[in-house]
Structures are given as C-alpha cells and as structure tokens.
Amino acid sequence: MHATPAVSQQMDLEEKTHAAVLLQHNGGSPRYLDVKPPDGVHYQCSSCTIWYPQREVQNLSRGPFRPPSLAYSLNYDYTCSKCSPSEVHAFQEREDPAFKEFCATALANLMLAAEKRGAPQLYFSRDHSIVSYIEDHWDSFTGLPYRGKAVVQEQVTKALVANTHLFAPENDNTNKEDPKFTLKVTDFRQLNPHDFARLSAIVPMGNDDKDQGKFQRPGPKRKPTAPTPSSVPQADFNLKAFPKGLPHEFPTNKESYRYLLAECDRNSPLSVSYLKDPASWHGPQGRPIPGHMYRIFIPTRLRLSVQERAPQLIVERDGRTAIGDKGYSMVRATHSVGFGRYYFEFRVLALPGNAAVRAGWGTVYAVLQAPLGYDKFGYSYRSRKGTVFHDSKGKHYAEGYGVGDVIGCYIDLPPDTMTHALPDTKKFEPLVKFKNHLYFEVKDDLPKELQSLTPQRNSRIMFFKNGKSLGDAFTNIYAGQYFPCISLYKNATVKVNYGPRFDFPPTGLSFLPMSDRVHESSVEQTMSDMLYSITCTADFIRPRESLGSL
Incomplete structure (x- = not known):
C-alpha cells in the first residue's frame, strides 16, 4: 500500500497531546483549543472552537443527549455556555446528515481504532469495514430509522466515488468488488463538523440532494430563481402555518425585489383563531393570507x-x-x-x-x-x-x-x-409562496433611497x-x-x-x-410587530358580527 503525502504527515498521539492547548476554567473539566484531545469523547464549540468533554456537555446541555457517541463525529451543532446567547451549553444533533459525513466519520474512527491496536492503517475496505462500521454504529450516526444494508451500501459507494476531493482509493486495489479507501485530510484528528466542508467537499448550503445521498461534486450548481413578481402565486390558506424545518432553497432577490422568509406571528391578535379556521378569513375567491398573521423570520444565530x-x-x-x-x-x-x-x-x-x-x-x-x-x-x-x-x-x-x-x-x-x-415590520407587504414556504415580497425604491x-x-x-x-x-x-x-x-x-x-x-x-x-434583533422585531398590531388593529379586524364565536 502507498500512503498519500497528506496522511503520512499525521502526528503521533504524544505529539498531538503536546500540540493541544489545555485550558482550565475555574477548576472545571479540562478543555482544549482548536485541536481535539487525544482521548475520550469531546465536542467543539462552533464559535470559540474550544473542545468540551462529553460529561460537561451532557450535564449542562438542553434537550436530549443520546449516548453512545463516537470518538470522532460530524453530526452535531454545539455552542458552549460562554458563546451561547442563553448562557447554557446548546447541543443539537443534526437530523439528516450527508453520507459523505458518514464515510468520513467511519474512516476517522477506524483509523483511531487501528492506531490503538498498535497497527496503524490508512486504507479500509468499503463493504467489510466502512459499511459494516456504519451499520454497527447507526444510532450514533443519526436518529433516523435504519434504511437497510442495500440502501446504505449504495449511498456509501456513491459518496466515496463522487467525492474524489475527500476520499482516495488505494492505488493497487486488487479487490474490485470491495475496494479500499482513505481520507484526503492532513490529520484525521482535526475533523470537526464546522471545518469539515473546508477540509473536504465545499458544497453550498441548501443544495443537498436526498436522492443522491446528500453529496455533490464541487462546482457551480444552478440556483433557484424567484418568478417575476407578476407571476408569483399568492399564498393560500391551505399552506401549513408552521412548516417543518427551515427551507433549503430560497427565491433569488433581483430586480429591486427582495423576499423575506416569514413565520407565523403568535403575538398577533386573532392568529390562533385564524389557524384553527383559516377558511373563515377567506371569501370564495380565496383571498391571500393576511400579512398581520405572519412576521419576518429572525435567525437565532448570526451567520x-x-x-x-x-x-x-x-x-x-x-x-x-x-x-x-x-x-x-x-x-x-x-x-x-x-x-x-x-x-x-x-x-x-x-x-x-x-x-x-x-x-x-x-x-x-x-x-x-x-x-x-x-x-x-x-x-x-x-x-x-x-x-x-x-x-x-x-x-x-x-x-x-x-x-x-x-x-x-x-x-x-x-x-x-x-x-x-x-x-420595519413588513406586515403590510404581500405574502408569496415559494417551495412551500411564505415570504414577504418587498419592492425597493432605489432612487428614493438614494435621495434620502x-x-x-x-x-x-x-x-x-x-x-x-x-x-x-x-x-x-x-x-x-x-x-x-x-x-x-x-x-x-x-x-x-x-x-x-x-x-x-x-x-x-x-x-x-x-x-x-x-437577541437584540429579535426583541426589536417583536416590538415593531407588536406596535403594528396595536396601531393597526382597526384595519385588519373584521366587524364583530362577521367574526362569529372565536
């Protein structure tokens, strides 16, 4: 076997231990900066890049924390208490990771296991090692139901073959039915979910293809474009008021038109009544959803x-x-x-x-x-x-x-x-539908903005x-x-x-x-929306006799 130059540069365990920068916080658990600790399960904060031990994250994290966990994992988002606006450890497992992440995680853990056995190994067979490892540790990879060996094998094969910038086959692969692969990274110990894309396949957010195992070859991909304003269909009351999850595709802002993602405004008067019986708010012609029922979506993380x-x-x-x-x-x-x-x-x-x-x-x-x-x-x-x-x-x-x-x-x-x-609240702007999500359509007047x-x-x-x-x-x-x-x-x-x-x-x-x-933007937007609801109530509440019993 011929080792790739990148993999041959890996530091041994003792050197990596000394390279890690050990931090102590008020006598608490040891934490490491930038480089993952050599032993145990740790999670890296996406903001300060400090690695925290599993015990500390498990005890302080909000929400479910599912053991067992792997020594190397890419399937999580974590923010420590120092960086989180809520000042608590915020751990969240990704619901649907890509299969290229599965393969990279499996290879990193297989390399570590081989190193601990005293027999370092770079290349591992696709079916006997990588697929088997994913099957044996499926619950540690994802919370989704197991898809079956045939599906897993197919998606792993596609990920290994398609992502040539991430995975390298063995030069002298003699077993064509079960070829061997390795990672194309300088040091597998530096794997973390936040830098993985830069070290491997650089893929735009929101372009995952579920039918292709959520991986793609690097290169430009055609982006969704919003239809012209005159042809954008008006949202109807059949659309779910609370779509599950955030959209993966967005309308493109162009030609002085911008599209702002909308979410249901639970602070809006009568919004509960509207959601329970939306048909009562629409005539036979199917008038659009009232804008005051929704608000501009404010992301909970600055990105x-x-x-x-x-x-x-x-x-x-x-x-x-x-x-x-x-x-x-x-x-x-x-x-x-x-x-x-x-x-x-x-x-x-x-x-x-x-x-x-x-x-x-x-x-x-x-x-x-x-x-x-x-x-x-x-x-x-x-x-x-x-x-x-x-x-x-x-x-x-x-x-x-x-x-x-x-x-x-x-x-x-x-x-x-x-x-x-x-x-601005934007509640007076029309709501349009794109890919099963609602957006406020805002028309910018650039000449007016320049004059002002x-x-x-x-x-x-x-x-x-x-x-x-x-x-x-x-x-x-x-x-x-x-x-x-x-x-x-x-x-x-x-x-x-x-x-x-x-x-x-x-x-x-x-x-x-x-x-x-x-946090400030969320408060400001909420105040703006509430002021709109207070000052414009008379404009959007229907006559009492036509409301019936709400």
Whole structure:
C-alpha cells in the first residue's frame, strides 16, 4: 500500500497531546483549543472552537443527549455556555446528515481504532469495514430509522466515488468488488463538523440532494430563481402555518425585489383563531393570507446569510466560511446594526493567484453581484494595496493583507435619531409562496433611497490588522442599517468571527460583538410587530358580527 503525502504527515498521539492547548476554567473539566484531545469523547464549540468533554456537555446541555457517541463525529451543532446567547451549553444533533459525513466519520474512527491496536492503517475496505462500521454504529450516526444494508451500501459507494476531493482509493486495489479507501485530510484528528466542508467537499448550503445521498461534486450548481413578481402565486390558506424545518432553497432577490422568509406571528391578535379556521378569513375567491398573521423570520444565530448572497458565492455549513467564484460577489450577515459601536473580524484562509477580498459594512441595498463599496450603500477595505472603497471611489488607506491575517471591522453609529431604532415590520407587504414556504415580497425604491441618504454626524468605520488599529477609514457615513459584508474575487476564502470571543479584540475602544445583535434583533422585531398590531388593529379586524364565536 502507498500512503498519500497528506496522511503520512499525521502526528503521533504524544505529539498531538503536546500540540493541544489545555485550558482550565475555574477548576472545571479540562478543555482544549482548536485541536481535539487525544482521548475520550469531546465536542467543539462552533464559535470559540474550544473542545468540551462529553460529561460537561451532557450535564449542562438542553434537550436530549443520546449516548453512545463516537470518538470522532460530524453530526452535531454545539455552542458552549460562554458563546451561547442563553448562557447554557446548546447541543443539537443534526437530523439528516450527508453520507459523505458518514464515510468520513467511519474512516476517522477506524483509523483511531487501528492506531490503538498498535497497527496503524490508512486504507479500509468499503463493504467489510466502512459499511459494516456504519451499520454497527447507526444510532450514533443519526436518529433516523435504519434504511437497510442495500440502501446504505449504495449511498456509501456513491459518496466515496463522487467525492474524489475527500476520499482516495488505494492505488493497487486488487479487490474490485470491495475496494479500499482513505481520507484526503492532513490529520484525521482535526475533523470537526464546522471545518469539515473546508477540509473536504465545499458544497453550498441548501443544495443537498436526498436522492443522491446528500453529496455533490464541487462546482457551480444552478440556483433557484424567484418568478417575476407578476407571476408569483399568492399564498393560500391551505399552506401549513408552521412548516417543518427551515427551507433549503430560497427565491433569488433581483430586480429591486427582495423576499423575506416569514413565520407565523403568535403575538398577533386573532392568529390562533385564524389557524384553527383559516377558511373563515377567506371569501370564495380565496383571498391571500393576511400579512398581520405572519412576521419576518429572525435567525437565532448570526451567520453568513445563505439567501442574502450572490448565487455563485459559496457559504459552507458552518455559516462562517465563504468561498468566492470568478468575479466579485458578496454575502451579507443575517443581522444588522442601526446604532451603537460594534465589531467583527475575519481571517483570510486562501488567496490563490490574483484573488482578492473586500470587506466591511453595507446596507441591504448594496449590490450583491459587485464588490462592496461599488455603490453608495457600502464601505470596504481591500486586500490589494490596502485601498478603501465607497461609491466606486478608492483611496489609499493602509497596507494590504493576505493569507493568515485577521482583519477587524469596527463601526460607530451614534444614536442621533431614535426613530430608526426599530426595524420595519413588513406586515403590510404581500405574502408569496415559494417551495412551500411564505415570504414577504418587498419592492425597493432605489432612487428614493438614494435621495434620502444623509450623513450621520460623528459616525465612523475603522479597521484593524492583527490587532493593530489602522485608524478611521470613513467618517460621517450615511445613516442606515449596516450588515457585516464580505465580497470575494475569484476563489478567495475567508472565515468570519462575530464574537463574543475574538482573536484580536480592539483595545482602548468601547464596543459590542456583533453576536449580541442576535437577541437584540429579535426583541426589536417583536416590538415593531407588536406596535403594528396595536396601531393597526382597526384595519385588519373584521366587524364583530362577521367574526362569529372565536
């Protein structure tokens, strides 16, 4: 057998133990930073990347925690109490993982078992080893019912063959009926659910194919596009008010139209009555669902938005890593800020060839198919030559940055006008249906937005490079709701960190991490929706005599 160069670089157990950074928190259980501990079952926080022992997660986690667990696992989402807005350990098992994750998990655990036996092994047979391991530990892989050996064998075969960038067959495979495979990773001990996509198959979120084992070859995939506004069917009352799970496909925002995912607003008056008997709220012509019954969906985690991005730009499953493609394309975060002092940072992972990064802050009107700073709605700092851009005008600001650099983005928006403290409710916008989910259809008036732009006094944007302040890049910027934005040229790759823990937190400045906006945005949106319900009740409650007994 011929070992691949990547696998041959694996560190032995003793070296890995010394490479791990051991942390002690108030005399608690040992925890490790970045590198998985050599022994026992541990889970990595998706925010601070610290590994926590199973005992601590099991005792403090909300919701069910199903043992037994594998030494290496990719089938979970975990946030520690230090990073969770609720200040508790939040552990959740993924409901339907991809079969490529099954195969990678099985191979990593098989390698570890062989190493513990004192007979390290790189390649394992598909049926006798990989499929058998998945069958024997099915309950540790997923909570879904067992699909049968034939189905598992078929999906494993497809995953191993299709994902050639992740799995490597043995060069001298003599047994064609049961070939052997290994992992194409530098060190299988670094496997974790948050960096798995970057280390292996980089697949856009929401493009999983259940019929193909939820794996695809790398490359562009045609994205769903929203129909033109005139042809979008109006939502009807037969649609489930509480669809199970979040959508995997989203309508594309284009031509001044944006589509905001809607969820049922349980705080809305009469919403319970509507859900119990929706037909009573519709005439024979089937009028659309009243908008006041729904509200804008507010994500419970700050991530790179899968919907608010250029279709060709890839967002990995961790929600923090973005990979560009060809020309400039941009992605916004899921949450914004309208006033206050906030900070986030990102690390440059790859800049192949003449790839480049422009990052900073932008409003919802900034063009996604262009670099940040192309229009009046964005402000950016470019990796090349350290140029800053706004309204397509660049000026020298500081030195550039490259792979391995951590760039901090700081914004200061004084609360001059508290009238903009609450977001728009959007309840007066029409509801449309796309892929069995409801969306508010919002038409943007860009000429009006341009005319209404006014500088906000004493506001500013500044950047940091590896903890060093580069000074003010922009001052007296336009007032508005600003999102953290990343625009990438060609195959540039970055990983964002919205806090609360940063590699290089600003010193000498008061600020809040952008992660705090998760809870704040939910409160603000709820207040806005409730104010709408209070002030507009007379507009949408039908006459008492026509309501009947509710």
